[in-house]
Amino acid sequence: MQWETVIGLEVHVQLATRSKIFSGASTAFGAEPNTQACAVDLGLPGVLPVLNEQAVAMAVQFGLAIHAEIPEVSVFDRKNYFYPDLPKGYQTSQMYHPIVGPGEVEITLEDGSTRTIRVHHAHLEEDAGKSLHESFSDGMGHAMTGIDLNRAGTPLLEIVSEPDMRSAKEAAAYLKAIHSIVTYLGISDGNMAEGSMRCDVNVSVRPRGQETFGTRAEIKNVNSFRFVERAIEFEVERQIELIEDGGEVVQETRLYDPERDETRSMRTKEEANDYRYFPCPDLLPVVLDGAYVDHLRETLPELPADKRARFQDGLGLSAYDAGVLSASREMAEYFEAVKDACGDAKQAANWVQGELSGALNREGLAIGDSPVSARQLGELITRVMDDTINGKAAKQVFQALWNGQGESADAVIEAKGLKQVTDTAAIEAMIDQVIADSPAQVAQYRDAEPDKRGKMIGYFVGQVMKASRGTANPQQVNALLKEKLDALC
Amino acid sequence: MALEHADVLRAAHLARLGLTDDEAAHYQADLGRILEMVDRLQALDTEGVAPLAHPLDTTQRLRADEVTESDQRDRFQRSAPAVEQGLYLVPRVVE
Numbered sequence: 001m002q003w004e005t006v007i008g009l010e011v012h013v014q015l016a017t018r019s020k021i022f023s024g025a026s027t028a029f030g031a032e033p034n035t036q037a038c039a040v041d042l043g044l045p046g047v048l049p050v051l052n053e054q055a056v057a058m059a060v061q062f063g064l065a066i067h068a069e070i071p072e073v074s075v076f077d078r079k080n081y082f083y084p085d086l087p088k089g090y091q092t093s094q095m096y097h098p099i100v101g102p103g104e105v106e107i108t109l110e111d112g113s114t115r116t117i118r119v120h121h122a123h124l125e126e127d128a129g130k131s132l133h134e135s136f137s138d139g140m141g142h143a144m145t146g147i148d149l150n151r152a153g154t155p156l157l158e159i160v161s162e163p164d165m166r167s168a169k170e171a172a173a174y175l176k177a178i179h180s181i182v183t184y185l186g187i188s189d190g191n192m193a194e195g196s197m198r199c200d201v202n203v204s205v206r207p208r209g210q211e212t213f214g215t216r217a218e219i220k221n222v223n224s225f226r227f228v229e230r231a232i233e234f235e236v237e238r239q240i241e242l243i244e245d246g247g248e249v250v251q252e253t254r255l256y257d258p259e260r261d262e263t264r265s266m267r268t269k270e271e272a273n274d275y276r277y278f279p280c281p282d283l284l285p286v287v288l289d290g291a292y293v294d295h296l297r298e299t300l301p302e303l304p305a306d307k308r309a310r311f312q313d314g315l316g317l318s319a320y321d322a323g324v325l326s327a328s329r330e331m332a333e334y335f336e337a338v339k340d341a342c343g344d345a346k347q348a349a350n351w352v353q354g355e356l357s358g359a360l361n362r363e364g365l366a367i368g369d370s371p372v373s374a375r376q377l378g379e380l381i382t383r384v385m386d387d388t389i390n391g392k393a394a395k396q397v398f399q400a401l402w403n404g405q406g407e408s409a410d411a412v413i414e415a416k417g418l419k420q421v422t423d424t425a426a427i428e429a430m431i432d433q434v435i436a437d438s439p440a441q442v443a444q445y446r447d448a449e450p451d452k453r454g455k456m457i458g459y460f461v462g463q464v465m466k467a468s469r470g471t472a473n474p475q476q477v478n479a480l481l482k483e484k485l486d487a488l489c
Numbered sequence: 490m491a492l493e494h495a496d497v498l499r500a501a502h503l504a505r506l507g508l509t510d511d512e513a514a515h516y517q518a519d520l521g522r523i524l525e526m527v528d529r530l531q532a533l534d535t536e537g538v539a540p541l542a543h544p545l546d547t548t549q550r551l552r553a554d555e556v557t558e559s560d561q562r563d564r565f566q567r568s569a570p571a572v573e574q575g576l577y578l579v580p581r582v583v584e
Contacts, residue, residue: 024557
């Protein structure tokens with residue numbers, strides 16, 4: 001039987017505010033345990049939450065970026081459950097009137113094609129604390145769990161997609177698109193390793209052609225692009241095997257274990273979750289006036305999809321190049337600075353994607369950490385384009401700039417004497433010397449069939465380039481050599 | 490809507506309240522009267538009336554995104570039954 005996979009994602013994005021969503025405690029990462037958990041975050045009696053304006057603005061910016069409806073009124077609700085990292089006994093969230101209504105996200109697949117994934121809504125909520133299940137115990141030897149509430153109250157934007165994805169690759173592309181939007185907007189650092197972006201995946205399978213959805217399993221807390229893909233691939237296979245063996249998928253929560261590359265059922269709870277949502281009496285309805293939303297709309301930066309389209313249609317880059325260079329704001333800004341410095345988008349794209357990306361990958365560096373600045377690279381490309389240096393020398397200049405051996409391409413060219421020799425007389429002198437020093441090769445060349453000579457000329461080109469320490473203009477060397485050698489035949 | 494004894498016990502369990510049978514019976518009657526009131530409200534014609542999210546007819550004030558709280562961990566942890574390395578300790582929640 002042919003199976004179709006149906007995937008929906010719930011992405012939790014930590015918003016990059018300085019303070020928490022309902023309190024003035026800091027959200028800085030990596031502080032000593034519980035030093036950033038104030039009375040409001042701890043849920044001590046008598047405290048009241050006050051909503052952070054920046055969290056609201058960031059949520060609305062995201063909504064505008066995905067062309068979503070922004071309702072005038074949104075309401076906070078309490079989601080009630082007991083867990084030690086949730087000291088109040090409820091999470092303040094938005095169930096019935098979220099801040100961002102239906103929108104859509106464009107995803108780009110590996111072949112460069114695009115698809116639109118609908119977003120059901122996005123809502124604001126607070127994060128919980130962290131449980132550390134290490135070796136703590138009470139005086140009687142009972143195992144204890146340590147609770148750090150620094151994260152409690154950190155603002156989260158939960159982005160809920162429609163079940164529109166049909167493969168693990170589409171799900172990963174969607175997650176990347178969300179990552180790219182939130183980092184472009186600067187509303188999150190998008191650091192998945194530190195948990196700034198986390199993802200719950202809903203997966204089901206159905207026979208191809210069937211209208212109704214199969215029973216879904218929810219995979220919790222998948223925290224990398226690669227794991228999303230692998231978790232889905234494993235889960236799809238598990239569900240298909242289960243059904244083909246006559247079994248049934250049960251609706252449950254599963255965990256992905258990256259080390260064993262499998263999903264496992266979490267302990268089934270004795271009863272279904274009953275969160276008893278109700279409007280939070282401590283918070284009033286949030287009303288956004290049109291002028292406020294319009295103001296936020298005007299301050300939106302150019303977004304990844306628009307940038308990709310401009311790179312492709314306006315600058316004439318390939319779909320692939322446009323996609324890679326617009327994937328992150330840092331990459332796009334670097335590329336555009338190189339392009340502005342050298343004035344040629346295609347050359348800039350080739351260098352950023354070739355030499356520079358290769359070097360960054362080798363050293364495991366991000367574009368923001370590049371030792372070669374965009375201005376330096378742009379100047380280097382300019383010197384290739386105006387024939388000051390040839391391609392071979394350009395690589396040496398790049399390496400020197402990378403190693404910090406020079407402030408600018410011009411300084412390196414000067415210091416290393418890499419300026420291309422285009423003076424015909426100088427090149428001819430070198431050629432004459434090489435011919436005089438290579439009687440055996442000259443004899444072979446002369447005795448060869450004319451159609452074989454093209455290949456044999458390579459030896460002489462190499463010798464002349466060597467004599468010029470790589471600085472001779474290769475086209476001129478080729479042409480002059482051919483002329484002189486053929487004159488000897 | 491009639492409230493069963495089991496409904497009261499379930500609501501109590503969700504709220505992590507331990508009720509004796511006598512208390513449960515008491516709440517069954519009490520909550521039952523509240524639900525009768527809700528039934529009367531449900532019977533009203535609310536066509537065209539916007540649902541009310543909060544009894545106060547005003548909207549949420551927002552605060553500027555500034556860090557205004559300082560570290561008071563030591564004070565807060567004085568009332569905690571068990572702390573270690575700055576963490577609050579609770580009975581183990583996973584196997």
